[in-house]
Amino acid sequence: MDARRTALLAGAATVAVEAAHLAPAAARLAPVGRRLRPGLAGHGAPGHVALTFDDGPDPASTPRFLDGLEALGVRATFFLLGDMLxxxxxxxxxxxxxxxxxxVHGWHHRRQWRPSPRRDARELRRTVEAVTxxxxxxxxxxxxxxGVLTAGLLAAARGAELRPVLWTAWGRDWTDRATAASVYxxxxxxxxxxxxVLLHDSDCTSAPGAWRSALGALPQLAERCAQLGLTLGPxxxxxxxV
Known part of the structure; x- marks a missing residue:
């Protein structure tokens, strides 16, 4: 076998491994997620809307969300980063x-495109221990x-006895142009x-101060759910x- 053919086969094998690694991430795509894994995509009880926040806890902003939610009488699920916690x-x-x-949102907020099973398992276990x-x-x-759920991360989540879940609605609240009105x-x-619903209670990976847009949208979000006869909660x- 000549060197060129060997290189081509090696490249094809690498692509195949990485494609398998990224395959579960298809659940992030709304049509695919709804059809194949509705629970993983975040589709739940028809009378309920789940309110979730990523990227905290952040001393500069998370307490504002706690007070805002308390005023609305709403509870939520907070996906925490280990290094923030x-x-x-x-x-x-x-x-x-x-x-x-x-x-759990992971220890660090980074894209995990390439397979690294040991790292994935180690970091998820570490985050579970820290949260607990x-x-x-x-x-x-x-x-x-x-929302990139790779095969490695899926296996690591199962090993840590975690149930993966993405989202079906987001407010694009992480940009420097986001406002309460635009998020809603x-x-x-x-x-x-x-x-x-996916929102963010921290700007650690967003534009500075972007969290204010999500916080400002909460009253309208809660009011709309009430108008529709839907319960808003964790x-x-x-x-x-799932």
């Missing part, structure tokens, strides 16, 4: 003390950064029974089958 463990405990659900220790409860849910307007077409009440 490490800096503010008391805030993690406050989340559960105030009735919210905590979940700081918040006083063991997390149930896992959402990968950017973006959410509205997908705001229906069974939806899982994933634990969403009736997901």
């Amino acid at each position: 490490e800096r503010a463990p008391a805030l993690g405990r406050e989340l559960t003390d105030r009735g919210h659900e905590v979940a 220790a700081a918040c006083g409860v063991r997390p149930t849910w896992y959402r990968p950064p950017y 307007r973006t959410l509205l077409p997908d705001l229906r029974g069974g939806a899982t 994933l634990r009440d969403h009736g997901l089958t």
